[in-house]
Amino acid sequence: MDVRAQVSMMFHLDKCIGCHTCSVACKNIWTDREGTEYMWWNNVETKPGTGYPTKWEDQDKYKGGWQPKGKTIKLKVAENKSNTFANIFHQPHLPTIDDYYEPWTYKYGDLFDAKAGDDQPTARPVSLITGKNIDINAGPNWDDDLSGSSVYAKNDPNLTEEEKQALFEIERLTMFYLPRICNHCLNPACVASCPSGALYKRGEDGIVLLDQNTCRGWRFCISGCPYKKTYYNWKTGKSEKCILCFPRIESGQAPACFHSCVGRIRYLGVVLYDADKIEATASAPENELVDLQREMILDPHDPEVIAAAEKSGVPFSMVEAAQKSPVYKFVKKWKLALPLHPEFRTLPMLFYIPPLLPVLGRMEDGVYNVDSEDYFTSLDKARLPMRYMANLFTAGNEEQVRLVLEKLLTVRTYKRAEEVGDMDSAQLKAMFEKTGLTPELCEEIYRLTSLPTFEDRFVIPPTHREYVAELTMEDAYTFKAEIGFGGFKTVRLERGA
Ligand code: SF4
């Protein structure tokens, strides 16, 4: 057992109100510079929808992530090694500026300086890249709030044809918000695909960073990341990505997008995992990916795990942080949070609680029934098809996503029974039996979901730069040699000062 510590994240999607405060907080701090205008290290998408960059989930188009090859896995972008060298100067699978959008501003000066004339002066849009006038026909949130409509959502790669038909009946239109940042993956395709070894995973907390001095602008990380969370700075000629606000974390503060989140949907904490299992987990059959990724996460209270953590050089204060971690509870203890697109096989360390809403109950003969035959009134009559949710969060395994939603519904039903008292006790008992939840567990889940304090949501690990040099990630990343030129080193250790 090779125990490592990872700063991990959980987003509760039922609580996201789509306000974009997180995106703006991030942009103001990190990407408010020339060359970064189109970068949104944090963005919030409306689902169903095509997202940002457009259709980022379509790996036939972008060739991101890993694919099984024999008993192991290979980078999709490096399918053919001879092509890799040819593609180093031109990669056919990169998103174009049209897949993002051409950033623009307005000629505000014209409003004041225009000569007197018959018409009101206007502020025309101009490109922030070329400085020329442009017609705006795309933006980072172009389909915001409109994804329930057939115009945008029909291009969502996760929807089947049948679902599109059903979903766009007017009375079934629906949507939810999906905030996205870099997942700081355990098997990061961005790290493995960089020919210069510019990307690395920090030994002490697993944050994935991109060294600006080493980056040569090959842009393989952009093709390699299936979540499209690295970006090319056209001004500096280097790539950039989310740094999980590591300077804030190191000084005991939550990342800006977490701190500013209006819906309080975000949770952050340490998880301990077994790095020996990375290769086997990432190479597993699709329907086992979620369970195996959960199994990699270790119980921080287990004496054997604590001893192994000490042996691997993980400081005890990290173990203590893992014991208090809200992410551990949601992901491992309660099995409520799921990774986004586990089939990309990067082992993402950002987990989501899929949205239960808009499932509602219905009053029938004075009893609140959560399993009625009407629209919106049971899991199966919910407007978001189960298959669609499974395509997003469980590599198509509908049972896994259904169990999570059943648990959420049980917690809600239990609280309604307690507060309002109009529930059928036999229905509630059956829900407990089916989900394995108890009143005590429901209360715990309810408290951490609805009434958490700042300290409950963010258990920020102490900084231990002094231990960094002793940790080695070399053994853990066996896939790192995919397309390294001039040697097989793409994962580097950052040495402590
Ligand atoms: S999401 Fe994963 S693969 Fe993409 S940039 Fe982040 S760590 Fe790399």
Ligand code: SF4
């Ligand atoms: S700030 Fe929070 S609630 Fe608002 S869009 Fe971002 S994740 Fe959702």
